[in-house]
Every structure is written in structure tokens, then in C-alpha cells.
Amino acid sequence: MNIKMLMQVVLKSLGITQFNKDSSGNYALFEDEKKKLAGIFGQAFTDKFAEALSKEEVEAATTTAPGAAAPGTTTPGAEELVDALRAHHASVVETGMRDLRAQLAQALKDKETLQATVATLSEAPEFTPTAEGISFKGKDGKKIVMKVDKTHAHYQGVEQFLSTGHFSHIEAATIDVGQLKTEFGKYLSQNGNNLDIINQIFLGFTSSKYFTPKVATTEYRAVQALITSVSQQFSAKWNPGGKTKFTPLVIKNFRHKINYPIVPAEVLDSYMFHLYNEKLSPDQMPIVTYIWDTLIYPALLMDIELRMIWKGKFVDHQATNDEGDVATPPEDSMDGLETILVEHSTNVSSKMNFFQKFPDFDWDTATDQEVLDFIAGFVAWLSPFYKNSTNMPLFLAPERKTRYKTAYKNKWGAGAGLNQGDGGDKIDFSNQMLEAPVGMFGSPIIFSTPLPNMVKLWNKNAIPNVINDVQKHNYEVRIFGEYWLGAGFAIQEAVFAYVPTGYNPKELISAALGDHDDYQSWKGLPEASDESGI
Secondary structure (H helix, E strand, O other), X not given: OOHHHHHHHHHHHHOOOOOEEOOOOOEEOOHHHHHHHHHHHOHHHXXXXXXXXXHXXXXXXXXXXXXXXXXXXOOOXXXXXXXXXXXXXXXXXXXXXXXXXXHHHHHHHHHHHHHHHHHHHHHOOOOOOOEEEEEEXXXXXXXXXXXXXXXXXXXXHHHHHHHHOOOHHHOOOOOOHHHHHHHHHHXXXXXXXXXXXXXXXXXXXXXXXXXEEEEEOOEEEOOOOOOOOOOOOOOOOOOOOOOOOOOEOEEEOEEEEEEEEEOHHHOHHHHHHHHHHHOOOOOOOOHHHXXXXXXXXXXXXXXXXXXXXXXXXXXOXXXXXXXXXXXXXXXXXXXXXXXXXXXXXXXXXXXXXXXXOOOOOXXXXXXXXXXXXXXXXXXXXXXXXXXOOOOOOEEOOHHHHXXXXXXXXXHHOOOOOOOHHHOOOEOOOOOOEEEOOHHHOOOOOXXXXXXXXXXXXXXXXXXXXXXXXXXXXXXXXXXXXXXXXEEEEOEHHHOEEEOOOOOOHHHHHHHHOOOOOXXXXXXXXXXXXXXXXX
């Protein structure tokens, strides 16, 4: 290899096509090029190559053979440069081997340390965890802090189940009643937890969004009309306007209670599998929050929506005293909106408005055209002072909404929609949107009123301790709680409804639960015949 060949190798290594020249006209390497070249071939090669390069142009005119030094010079030759390259390579290899030997030695040392640690831990007694302070978020996003005592058998069992997938020695373990009672007490003692629970109840049931919240002790009465007038002919005297006549209704607030027994032996397995499926740890879901969020709270909201807020009818069992210690059904604890409408429909002094244009209309036997005419006639009947409002939906049962939409499509074609831009839930040429609360299931009633006229109540004077006691009783943990909830209409004149004669909302609850002979009829289905086998 000669100097010319080495020059080509260096040019490619530096990524350039030619060398630069200094002020004397000789080839030269810039400092950054020297630094880069030293990183590739070593400092010794770089120094010798830079020296040889600076003589290259002079030698080109005096030498007879490529790479031959001019007489009287000591320019490094190709062999000397190649020797520098070999020395650099050997140094790199030796450094790499030295580093590799050092890493291997450290790995062997770490292995010995790990083996010694394992031996020490194997001889030491098992660590017993203590109660730990943990935090998690409630349904309203607020931070809740409580102590989870991992020494309890159920937490140790859960930890093992989540890590191994089986129960092993704690397979027969349960939750100690006393421990669970203690943990409930710790949870409820946290600031705001009971207030969070009352907010969940008041805002959580499905139809809650339709109601305007109000606070009251035992009853509520509206103090202003929903519609009034403010403009009049000018005069120089004070003549207060806004004297539109209206009749406020008294909305009763009702007190409810929760008596819920927990048998810890029946909770442990479901709790473990819940954590496993949700990929949570016990710290993220303490047993008491699981019991409230998974067992009590959903059942309570279902009671409110399906049995109380719409179809409930208050029965004073304390006055009759004929029930003794027997639990009363949820629907006996308050008056629901359907019940209020039914009672006003038979009261000649009521100021509510009842639709009577189709006195013989029957949802279950009506044709598609009759259904369309009935809804269109109801909307056209609404007072013009209310019907143009955008916050005045048309409420009806989910089954009735489906019936209307099906009739509409049957008339206008399979591809037709009910006002396409409104998702099929708006009555044509009106502002009335169809709303179907699940609690109105099976009801033949339809009604419309401004949303501010639908009121839900809670008690402003009650201490917000929904869960106010937890007791240990044999194998049970008994949870005691109470809350206030009422609902109704504020102004009579602002309610427009169709209520068929003889309808009893409470009967649908028994029918839907399968406790009634006419189970088929609540959905508008034909009665089962003896030959059907049903």
C-alpha cells in the first residue's frame, strides 16, 4: 500500500472528495478532520499521515515513483503508516478484552452477593405487614384516604390470589365480622365520605338529569311562576306586571332508610374475582368501597329509578302498624311522578292539563297511523306559551318510544328517519324531543312540562350521614343508613299529560318482577294461552 492509496482511504473515511490546502499551497487536515481521523485510526496514524500529506505536492514533482520520499527528507512512508494502523488496532482489541474481563468479574461478584442474600432471607422469619395509609378516588373524583390493614386474612388472601391465581391455604378463609365492621368505621370516619355518598344517590339514578334539585325540610312549594309577562302600556305610575295566574303544588319530601346485611363469608370470593378482572389491587379497592360501589349502591339506584321516583306510591306503614318488623317495598316509601299524574287526572279541581282528544286510544291495539296521529295531536294541543320551548321534552315509556319510531318508519319507508338531524328523537315540525326514562317502563302515560318544573328534593337540615351505623351481629355485618328524597311538579298549569283511565303504576312493578298474573300485559304482549305451554 502506498501514500496515494492511503489518501483515498482517508478521503472516504472523512466523507470528503479532496483535501484542503493551507496558505502555502500544501495539502493539510483541518482540526475537526484530525479529530475524526484519530477516532477511527488512532492518534499516531493521524499525526504521521498529516505530516506525509503536507509533503505530497512537493514530492509529486521530484519523485520518480509514487510514494517515494524526496532526497534529503524524512517524510513517513506507507509502511510506517500501516504499522501505526496495526498498533492502533491491537490497542483497541486489548482495551475491549480488558473491559469484557472486568464485566465478567463484576457479574460473578453480583451472583455471589445475590446467593448470599437469598440464603439470609430463607433463614429469616416471614415479614408481617402492618396497616398502610392508602388513597383512592371516590365517584366525584375527590381523594379519599384510609387505612388498609393487610394483616387481615382477606387482604392476605387477595394478595396471594392476585399473584398466584389460586387460594391455597386460605381457600376456606372468610372475612372476620369484627374486622369488617372496624374497616367500615375507618372508611366512614374519613371527612366527606358520607357527603359523597348522598351526592351519589341524589345525582346517580338514571332519570336524575331531568329533575331540578331543590332543598326542603319536609315539603317544597314553588314561589314564582314559570311563565309571566313583563311588558305593558306606558304610564307614569308604578303598575307591577307579571300577574299570570299559576297554582303551585306542594311537593313532599320523604325519609328513606337502608338496612343491608353483609355476610362476609359470601363476599370474599366475589371480591377477589372482581379485583382480578379489574386488574386492581386491594389498596385501590378496599373491601368497604367494594361493598358500597358493587353491592349496595347499584341496587339502591335501581330501587330509586324503577320503583320509587316514577311509580312509587307512599303507604304509611307506621300509621297502620300492620307490618311489624317486615321490610317494606321501596315503592311504598314515596310518591312517584306517574302516581302524581294519575291522582290529578281524577281530581276535578286539578289545574294540570289532560289530553282527551283520543279517549279510546290504546297503545297495544292502535295501528301505526293511529299512533302517529295520537302523538302529533298531543304536540299540537300543547299551549303555545310552552310548546316552543326547547327544554320541554315529551316523556314516554321506552316501549312507547320504540312503537312510535317503528310506526313512523313503516309509514315513510324503511330508510326514513325521524328528523334525521335529531337522531330520530324529535317530533316533526316541533321542538318536542322524545325522552324515555327507564323508570317509565310499560307506562301508557305521556306528558310534557318544562324541565325546571320537574323537581327532586333532599333535606337541607339533615346531617349527610347516609351510612350512620355498622353493627356486628353473629355472622353478619348490619349496615344502617337513611336519606331524604322526594319528587314532583312545581306548577300545575305547566303540566300537560295523557293518562288513560284505570292505570295503576304500582301494578307494573309487580308484573315486571314476575309477581303478577298479567306479566305479559305490562309490555303490551298477548296473554299466554293454555295451549301455548308458556
